[in-house]
Amino acid sequence: MLDPMEKKIKPxxxxxxxxxxxxxTDDLVDHYWGSINYVAYLIKASELKAGLILSFYGILxxxxxxxxxxxxxxxxxxxxxxxxxxxxxLCIVLSIYYSxxxxxxxxxxxxxxxxxxxxxxxxxxGDIDEYSKTFFEISKDENRLFHQxxxxxxIVSKIADVKFRYVQKSLRFLAAGLIVLxxxxxxxxxxxxx
Numbered sequence: 001m002l003d004p005m006e007k008k009i010k011p012x013x014x015x016x017x018x019x020x021x022x023x024x025t026d027d028l029v030d031h032y033w034g035s036i037n038y039v040a041y042l043i044k045a046s047e048l049k050a051g052l053i054l055s056f057y058g059i060l061x062x063x064x065x066x067x068x069x070x071x072x073x074x075x076x077x078x079x080x081x082x083x084x085x086x087x088x089x090l091c092i093v094l095s096i097y098y099s100x101x102x103x104x105x106x107x108x109x110x111x112x113x114x115x116x117x118x119x120x121x122x123x124x125x126g127d128i129d130e131y132s133k134t135f136f137e138i139s140k141d142e143n144r145l146f147h148q149x150x151x152x153x154x155i156v157s158k159i160a161d162v163k164f165r166y167v168q169k170s171l172r173f174l175a176a177g178l179i180v181l182x183x184x185x186x187x188x189x190x191x192x193x194x
Contacts, residue, residue: 050102091177098170
């Protein structure tokens with residue numbers, strides 16, 4: 001006969017199921033937050049690119065400002081050079097515009113109020129106590145919590161998409177401007193050698 005102390009006590013199945021469910025929930029929460037963090041990283045990357053473009057223009061425009069008088073004295077009445085410089089200036093203005101727009105993206109959309117969206121936190125949930133209660137209630141309900149997290153991933157992804165489109169447009173105008181500037185320089189060297 002076995003001593004009652006030697007018997008293996010199996011925990012009830014219900015506890016195992018709860019643990020598995022909680023583990024799955026924890027994994028889902030980690031997955032959602034990982035997705036949000038990844039998209040937030042993409043937003044930072046787009047802003048870094050826009051900042052580098054603006055820094056490049058700061059250096060380039062300083063150099064151009066110091067050299068433009070020499071170019072204009074060399075070709076006082078050359079319409080072609082003025083057209084090229086005007087086109088180059090337009091490309092630069094548009095590129096700078098889109099780089100700046102990356103920092104202040106705007107898009108028109110209506111979303112449900114969300115406990116994770118910073119503007120909603122301060123404007124749609126009342127005072128701090130009401131927000132805390134709502135946050136706690138939503139956090140207890142897995143379906144509502146994951147719905148809110150999914151909405152947040154969508155919103156942050158939409159912001160990242162808008163920012164990257166602005167950076168892409170800025171880079172295109174930067175490339176076009178550099179091509180026009182190269183044509184200006186080639187034209188300058190060819191004409192000055194004649």
